[in-house]
Amino acid sequence: MFVQLEDKPLFSLGGCFNLSELTLDMKYTSSCIVTTSISILSTLDPIQGGRLEWVRLTTSCVYRWLCKKSRTELAQLWGNLDAILSELAKVAMSVEGKRLTFVLVSTEIHEKCIVFGRKRLPELLPRFHELGLLRVDQARGSLKIASCCGGSCSHVPICMEDHNDPSPG
Amino acid sequence: MPPHRTLPQELVDQIIDELGDAYRDPDRGKRSDHRIDACEALHACALVSRNWTGRSRAHLCREVKISGDEDCLYLIPPQSLMPYIEKLRIQLRCQNYRLFPSSDLFSPFYTAPIAYLGITGGVFATEAQACLGECIAALSATLQTVIFKSSSLSLRVIIDIVLAHPGLKRLHLHSCDLKPAEGDPFVLPRLGECSETPILELGVFSQPLWAGHNLTVAAVAQLGCQFGRLNFDYIYGPGSICATNALLNANAASFSSLTVHIISCTSRIVNHRETTDFC
Numbered sequence: 001m002f003v004q005l006e007d008k009p010l011f012s013l014g015g016c017f018n019l020s021e022l023t024l025d026m027k028y029t030s031s032c033i034v035t036t037s038i039s040i041l042s043t044l045d046p047i048q049g050g051r052l053e054w055v056r057l058t059t060s061c062v063y064r065w066l067c068k069k070s071r072t073e074l075a076q077l078w079g080n081l082d083a084i085l086s087e088l089a090k091v092a093m094s095v096e097g098k099r100l101t102f103v104l105v106s107t108e109i110h111e112k113c114i115v116f117g118r119k120r121l122p123e124l125l126p127r128f129h130e131l132g133l134l135r136v137d138q139a140r141g142s143l144k145i146a147s148c149c150g151g152s153c154s155h156v157p158i159c160m161e162d163h164n165d166p167s168p169g
Numbered sequence: 170m171p172p173h174r175t176l177p178q179e180l181v182d183q184i185i186d187e188l189g190d191a192y193r194d195p196d197r198g199k200r201s202d203h204r205i206d207a208c209e210a211l212h213a214c215a216l217v218s219r220n221w222t223g224r225s226r227a228h229l230c231r232e233v234k235i236s237g238d239e240d241c242l243y244l245i246p247p248q249s250l251m252p253y254i255e256k257l258r259i260q261l262r263c264q265n266y267r268l269f270p271s272s273d274l275f276s277p278f279y280t281a282p283i284a285y286l287g288i289t290g291g292v293f294a295t296e297a298q299a300c301l302g303e304c305i306a307a308l309s310a311t312l313q314t315v316i317f318k319s320s321s322l323s324l325r326v327i328i329d330i331v332l333a334h335p336g337l338k339r340l341h342l343h344s345c346d347l348k349p350a351e352g353d354p355f356v357l358p359r360l361g362e363c364s365e366t367p368i369l370e371l372g373v374f375s376q377p378l379w380a381g382h383n384l385t386v387a388a389v390a391q392l393g394c395q396f397g398r399l400n401f402d403y404i405y406g407p408g409s410i411c412a413t414n415a416l417l418n419a420n421a422a423s424f425s426s427l428t429v430h431i432i433s434c435t436s437r438i439v440n441h442r443e444t445t446d447f448c
Contacts, residue, residue: 011235011259015251023258040259 013044021054033059034077038084046087050095055085058105078124086127182224185214189228227253236260 013019024040026033037057044052085102092100176184191207208229215225230253233246237260 013251013257015248016254016257017252018255019257021256023256025258025260036261 011040013040017048018051020051023056025058033057034081038080041084046091050091052088052092052100053098055102074124082125082127178220181221185224192228226250230254232256234258
């Protein structure tokens with residue numbers, strides 16, 4: 001009988017000193033999009049990732065990850081994402097003076113998605129909310145949540161945009 | 170005095186930048202295959218010498234796209250290329266079934282050849298519980314390895330799988346939250362006589378196997394009795410690493426072999442949480 005502990009490295013962004021845009025397109029995956037995003041983003045050193053300007057997360061099941069779990073589970077799921085994105089946004093602003101934008105794109109058109117997005121996001125991203133950095137907008141029936149920060153901008157708004165426009169900026 | 174055979178680095182960079190511009194903007198040239206030519210030229214430049222490699226790679230690796238099923242997250246790009254990446258796109262696609270089209274998966278036309286061809290393993294990724302039942306009924310008794318990738322797999326399904334396949338030697342549950350149904354006791358039937366020790370592999374993606382699901386030490390011990398070998402992939406579960414390790418170690422004697430894979434970023438996330446809490 002033996003117990004063996006092994007490290008199995010996940011995809012790592014370590015060493016990506018010049019990364020400016022990161023797109024995670026997980027439209028049809030069954031895995032938790034929030035956890036996967038955290039796993040990947042956490043491999044990026046905030047100092048090294050100071051040039052990061054865009055983080056784009058595309059999925060077809062935002063509603064599922066916004067609403068279908070208990071409040072505690074949701075807080076656990078989104079808490080780390082909130083912390084990591086806040087950290088990246090702060091460093092991007094202080095080191096490079098750059099504007100970091102995080103966009104969560106839902107490819108499903110679901111009214112509940114928008115309603116619950118407005119209701120839950122302040123709870124799910126408390127750091128942004130506490131700092132007054134949260135904004136939620138709606139555009140053309142499709143949920144898009146974006147947070148941006150940098151330069152002289154002192155807030156991290158969250159907004160929505162059209163998912164048919166794939167180009168950042 | 171011998172002729173100077175080396176171009177100044179500035180000139181080399183400028184030449185490579187010209188190729189890089191052509192690579193990114195195919196309309197820049199007159200010919201339609203201009204971009205392909207530039208790509209090939211950049212690849213060739215990257216092999217000329219060390220002085221040419223960096224600049225060439227910077228153009229070739231500026232935009233990187235990785236696509237595939239969720240296993241591609243375990244792809245490790247060469248570290249030497251990472252500094253050149255400016256735009257990274259990771260596209261994950263769930264594959265329903267790797268052997269046959271998912272729409273016809275359960276028709277006799279497709280299930281019959283499983284036995285005929287001697288296929289002994291299958292990979293499934295589906296959220297539909299109803300389909301799983303049909304799937305279990307359709308699978309050949311010769312199937313020895315079953316890999317499920319589903320976030321909605323219940324313990325009842327596992328039990329059905331084990332009952333339907335006495336010859337099962339390897340059951341892999343990937344990215345699953347094991348959810349017992351209401352009042353459903355965690356009881357697994359004994360496997361049939363096998364020449365090899367059956368293996369249960371659990372890839373638990375977001376939660377520890379037993380967190381919130383009332384899976385007890387006894388249940389883990391029973392897993393050990395049924396399968397003998399347990400490979401446990403543990404990716405993420407904030408604040409529960411110690412509890413998981415303790416539970417596994419308490420039941421270590423139940424297994425003839427126990428391997429725990431801990432994804433390296435887990436500790437990083439926990440540290441990150443601790444740091445932010447103090448702030």
